[in-house]
Amino acid sequence: MVRRYEETIEVREGARDDLTLGLGGAEDVGAVGPEAFVWRGRLYVVRAVLDRWQERRPWWRDARERDGGSDVLTDARERQVWRVEASAGRLCGVGVYDLGADHGSQWRLLRVAD
Template sequence: MRQYDDPVEVRRGEADDPDQFLWRGRLWKVRAVVAHWMEAGPWRQGGPEAGRPGSGADLVAGRELWRVEAGRGMLGGRQPSDPQAVAVFDLSFDWTDGRWQLVGCLD
């Protein structure tokens, strides 16, 4: 899988999973969610006091990831004339800043 760190615009579907995303000027339609998982952020933020119970240290949220199969365009790559129109992507949503990133692609 190729690694990326590209910002993407994501539109979520009814199940709150990614439904469509815009990457490098191309629209991709999610055909299937292959996997979904969470990655924890740092356990604590702050100085040496952060690890002590009752210190009021803020927990930092991690990121949520989806591995999706997606096709290009509104039809989701269902055009028989374009075999390169479908790929598998890893999309991440960072809870700390509210941004989506495309972090991997297997085409």
């Protein structure tokens, strides 16, 4: 079963392997893979990166800017998503988490597989 969330999380990033290289500059959020994240006050350590992809954000969440009287969508319509195996400690079980990073924005926990 997959549970959906859209909660802001704190992520520590670092290059984990060759899959994470070449995604952009290190200054971009989501440019390199997550090593650990804090969700609801608990630290989760990433044990493995299972997959990564880019997906379009829901259209109703797109930010809009006013440009000469017409609405213009910003470039933040896509985000990097990382599917990771992580655990909250050595004695806790490993879970599968989807972490999303908008360009120049914050990380979010998107989905958790039970």
